[in-house]
Amino acid sequence: MEKRIGEPEVEAAQRDTAPPGQVQSVARAFALLEALAAQSEPMSLQRLAERTGLAQPTAHRLLKTMQELGYTRQTAGREYGLGPGLIALGNRAAPELAVRAQPMLRELEELSQETANLVVLDGTNAVYVAQQPSRHQMRMFTEVGRRVLPHAAGAGKAMLATLSETRVRAILEATGLPKYTATTRTTVTEILRELRDTRGRGYALDDGEREIGVRCIAVAVPGATPPAALSVSGPAARITDEMVPQVVAALQSAAARLGGGAR
Helix, strand or coil, rough: CEECCCCCCCCHHHHHCCCCCCCCCHHHHHHHHHHHHHHCCCCCCHHHHHCCCCCCCHHHHHHHHHCCCCCCEEEECCCCCEEHHHHHHHHHHHHHHHHHHHHHHHHEEEEEEEEEEEEEEHHHEEEEEEEECCCCCCEECCCCCEEEEEHHHHHHHHHHHHCHHHHHHHHHHHHHCCCCCCCCCCCHHHHHHHHHHHHHHHCCCECCCCCCCCCHHHHCCCCCCCEEEEEEEEECCCCCCCCCCHHHHHHHHHHHHHHCCCC
16 A cells, blocks of 8 residues: 655635736646646546535636646546646656656665655755655655645755755745644744754654654755755654664765766
8 A cells, every 4th residue: 555645735726816926727727737646546527626626617627628738638437637748748847867866766765665755945845856666565655746845854854954044944934834743843943953953963854744654764965956855755664763874874875976966
């Protein structure tokens, strides 16, 4: 069984009007795509409308338009899924760093037998841009393209630790530091202390701060622009304290090699 980390953010689509600077129809279309991306199976129009907060006629018009463009598809059972047109877009959007990281992600998975990720900082979000899934049936992963807030993610904290305190404060104030689990740090003071610890030990750690039972170890990629990090994540029962030093050493080696040509 695979455990998915994170849910799509669809709040913008649920508002009667889009936030300043946003085109409402575009925000709604992407809310539908993100809702589809969060599922392993196609979804009905009713369920998609409920998930995104859109009226069914509005969701239907947007889905049909994207279907004609190849970005969504409709099954024989009249459910909707992601279309093949997104594959070409995704390949073109993948940064050079993601391409170069792929062999290292395979090495990290081979060593740890847990999911290995490359994450970059985009504004106030940590974005997963490459991944090597764990070989285990029960595995943790966040889909490539998923955007999460950095304060509760190992890779997010690894990247924040490379930034100035002024920039970190601006990011944390913008995100609002939502609480996901009992261990999520939700104050700027707590996060700044955690980032100091991260810099001191050379790696970031997420102990169930976004998902209960999930552990993530992450190391920043030196010199990467925008900031980037490599991480290994899996069930806390498998990523034990005894395993951490070996995983950290492998992450640091991979990050140093990847950072040698970071852009």
